[in-house]
Amino acid sequence: MADMHTSTARPRSSAARICTILGFVFAVLAVFFFPLLFGIVGLVLGIVGAVMGDKPLGWYAAAASVAGAVLGMVLAAIVLNS
Template sequence: MTQVSRSRTGVSGARVCTIVGFVFAALAILFFPPLFALVAVVLGAVGGYLGDRPLGWYAAAAGVAGGVLGLILAAVVLNAA
């Protein structure tokens, strides 16, 4: 029997943190902005610190932007009612 070698896809933990950070930044716009924005900023910073630069830092910035947009959207919706 021969052993089949499988190559890894090359996805690092830093890239996973960055991608999940972007997902939480998008969720922060619609659902509980303070919590999801904070998680997005932390995951983006961890991704950037671990080596996925500059995309990790972009995810952290997207978390801040998502949180701000989410709070503005919540204020508009609540004041319109």
């Protein structure tokens, strides 16, 4: 009898999880240091983690990196204009 379960989702690898974790780390760093640079790096790592199989968390890391970059730029503007 043929296998009835045919999944199109990729299995999660440890490399995908590492990319996702690094995406979250760069999201936090983007709030405090070089928001544009760390935000873009976190975004790329989150997308790579999601494509490699860590679907929900990879996309959350990518979104958190964008949010961290925006928040970091807003905080920098507030601090520099004070």
